[in-house]
Every structure is written in C-alpha cells, then in structure tokens.
Amino acid sequence: MNSFGHLFRISLFGESHGERMGVIIDGCPAGLPLAPADFLHDLQRRQSGFRGATTRVEANIPHLCAGLYNGHTTGAPLAILFDNRDTRPDDYAAFRDTPRPGHADFTATRKWNGFNDLRGGGHLSGRLTVLLVAAGVVAKKILTPVVITAELEEAGGQATVADAIDHAIAAGDSIGGIIRCTARQVPAGWGEPFFHPVESQISRLAFAIPGVNGIEFGDGFAAARRRGSTRNDRFIATDGTTATNNAGGINGGITSGNDLYFRVSVKPAASIARPQQTLNMTTGQMTDLLIPGRHDVCFALRLPVVVEAITAIALADFGQ
Numbered sequence: 001m002n003s004f005g006h007l008f009r010i011s012l013f014g015e016s017h018g019e020r021m022g023v024i025i026d027g028c029p030a031g032l033p034l035a036p037a038d039f040l041h042d043l044q045r046r047q048s049g050f051r052g053a054t055t056r057v058e059a060n061i062p063h064l065c066a067g068l069y070n071g072h073t074t075g076a077p078l079a080i081l082f083d084n085r086d087t088r089p090d091d092y093a094a095f096r097d098t099p100r101p102g103h104a105d106f107t108a109t110r111k112w113n114g115f116n117d118l119r120g121g122g123h124l125s126g127r128l129t130v131l132l133v134a135a136g137v138v139a140k141k142i143l144t145p146v147v148i149t150a151e152l153e154e155a156g157g158q159a160t161v162a163d164a165i166d167h168a169i170a171a172g173d174s175i176g177g178i179i180r181c182t183a184r185q186v187p188a189g190w191g192e193p194f195f196h197p198v199e200s201q202i203s204r205l206a207f208a209i210p211g212v213n214g215i216e217f218g219d220g221f222a223a224a225r226r227r228g229s230t231r232n233d234r235f236i237a238t239d240g241t242t243a244t245n246n247a248g249g250i251n252g253g254i255t256s257g258n259d260l261y262f263r264v265s266v267k268p269a270a271s272i273a274r275p276q277q278t279l280n281m282t283t284g285q286m287t288d289l290l291i292p293g294r295h296d297v298c299f300a301l302r303l304p305v306v307v308e309a310i311t312a313i314a315l316a317d318f319g320q
C-alpha cells in the first residue's frame with residue numbers, strides 16, 4: 001500500500017503525469033520550525049536537466065497545505081503537495097500494447113486490469129521520489145543531531161562517472177550505479193526485533209524507490225566469505241564503540257551507536273534510446289520498440305538524496 005511507519009507515518013499519492021502529487025506526514029511533532037525554503041537544498045539535489053538525466057524539468061515547489069501555522073508544525077498531519085507541469089503524456093500511449101522490457105508497464109497493467117495510469121510510469125514513477133525527499137527533509141529535522149549523507153560510488157561499473165555517462169549516451173544505452181549511505185550519531189538501541197529490525201525498515205523503504213534492486217549493510221555479502229575471527233568488531237569503549245564496523249552499525253536489528261552504513265544497487269533505466277524488441281500483447285507478435293519521450297540515462301545520479309531521505313524516514317519512525 002502507500003503508507004509507511006507508525007510513529008512517523010508517511011502516505012503518498014499521485015502519478016507522474018497527474019495534476020498534483022502529495023505526501024501526508026502523521027506523527028510530526030508540534031513546534032518544529034518549517035518553511036518552504038527548508039526543502040530547496042535537498043529538492044535541488046534530486047533535480048533533472050543535466051547530462052545523463054531527463055530533460056523533463058519540474059519546478060518542484062513544495063506547497064505546505066496543512067499542519068503548519070506561524071512557521072511551525074502544529075502536530076496535526078502535515079500535507080505537502082507538488083504540481084506536475086512539464087508533462088508529455090502522449091509519449092506513453094503505446095506501452096499498453098507493447099510494454100517496455102524491464103519496466104513496470106506489463107505488471108502494472110496486469111495488476112490493475114488496464115485501469116492504471118501508464119503515463120510516465122503513473123503511480124510507479126520515479127517522479128514520486130520527490131515526495132520521499134520532502135518527507136526526508138522533515139525527518140532529518142526531527143532526527144537532529146543525526147547526520148545522514150549518501151553519495152554515488154560508481155556508475156555503470158566505473159568510478160569515473162562522467163566517462164561512464166558519456167559512453168552510455170554514445171551507445172544509446174542506460175547505466176545503473178551504487179550508492180553508499182551513512183548515518184552518524186544514531187543512538188544505540190533503535191530497532192524493534194523481531195519483525196521491525198532496523199535493516200528491514202530501511203530495506204522496505206529502499207525498495208520503494210523505483211529501480212533499486214539490491215541493498216547490503218556493513219560488509220554485506222562479503223561477510224559470507226570471511227571468518228568470525230577477522231570480521232568481529234572489537235569493543236574499545238563502554239559506549240559500544242568498536243575498532244572496526246563490519247556490522248554497519250547494527251547488531252540484532254538494533255543500532256549499536258557506531259556509524260550505520262549500507263549500499264544500494266540501482267539498475268539501469270529500462271527506457272533506452274536504441275531500438276529493442278518486445279511482444280505486442282494484442283497481436284502476440286514480436287515487434288520493434290523505439291521508446292519515445294525523455295528519460296534518464298543514469299537515474300542513480302539523482303538518487304543519493306532520495307536514499308538519505310528514506311534513511312531519515314525509517315529512523316524517525318524509531319526514535320524522535
């Protein structure tokens with residue numbers, strides 16, 4: 001469904017090419033200073049219109065419609081809306097019959113019996129991550145002094161991201177990337193095992209980001225090839241500080257007070273500029289598909305701030 005959280009609960013609505021989209025935040029404490037300007041830095045970090053990103057550029061002005069009075073949150077649900085203006089819905093008309101391989105056109109059409117909005121990916125679009133970023137701004141404020149940072153470590157398998165983008169553009173192709181996120185000054189003791197350990201809450205939200213297809217905490221999959229004798233994080237202080245941090249700041253699903261860190265893998269966009277083949281679902285015949293419209297060559301470029309946002313939302317649900 002479209003809600004996440006208990007103490008800090010977000011609900012999203014909207015579609016990529018609908019008139020308006022929004023996020024409602026329940027559980028935002030009263031008295032938090034908040035203004036539209038507070039959102040601009042993080043929204044700008046997700047913005048498009050540069051090399052490797054889509055040429056669809058939205059103004060992304062947050063409309064704070066409820067839950068705010070005299071520049072402070074009231075404790076009532078906070079509602080933040082965004083307009084969709086730079087839309088070209090006709091670019092997507094063909095995808096009902098000839099779904100894009102690797103995209104959600106087929107699965108969404110099956111699930112919602114063809115009533116779903118396919119324009120720009122509809123409700124499943126990466127466009128909705130603007131709402132996550134907005135909720136993340138509020139969550140980050142609540143979490144102070146926790147500091148969350150994320151960065152793109154590599155794109156298309158290369159650390160030199162600009163080169164990888166150039167090659168992908170020249171080939172009419174798309175590339176993915178790996179993002180590393182770290183949350184510092186997270187107190188020890190957050191997390192609710194059995195079913196709400198910290199990893200599962202962050203993972204649930206990470207997989208809500210369209211196109212994220214993997215996550216690993218600490219040394220992740222590499223731990224399976226190591227021995228306990230070299231992997232165990234030795235305690236060096238009574239506050240739980242350890243000499244190493246292979247666990248990524250989490251033991252037993254509970255934060256340890258060491259830096260919490262994880263990496264997510266982002267797939268290459270399904271919408272590529274070169275011709276591909278797909279099946280025409282009406283005729284049952286294979287057909288050539290050339291995807292029109294404006295698309296990201298590497299949408300991982302725009303995701304570090306989104307990954308920060310989901311981390312903040314997940315943590316705000318544990319402790320405020």
Ligand SMILES: Cc1cc2nc3c(=O)[nH]c(=O)nc-3n(C[C@H](O)[C@H](O)[C@H](O)COP(=O)(O)O)c2cc1C
Pocket residue numbers: 054102103104121124125126127129209210211212267269270271272294295296297299302
């Ligand atoms: C900010 C952002 C921008 C995206 N841009 C594109 C795009 O231009 N073309 C595309 O095919 N997919 C794009 N995606 C990914 C699709 O939204 C995603 O692949 C699709 O909704 C199916 O979901 P899945 O990949 O998680 O299965 C983008 C995702 C995000 C978060």
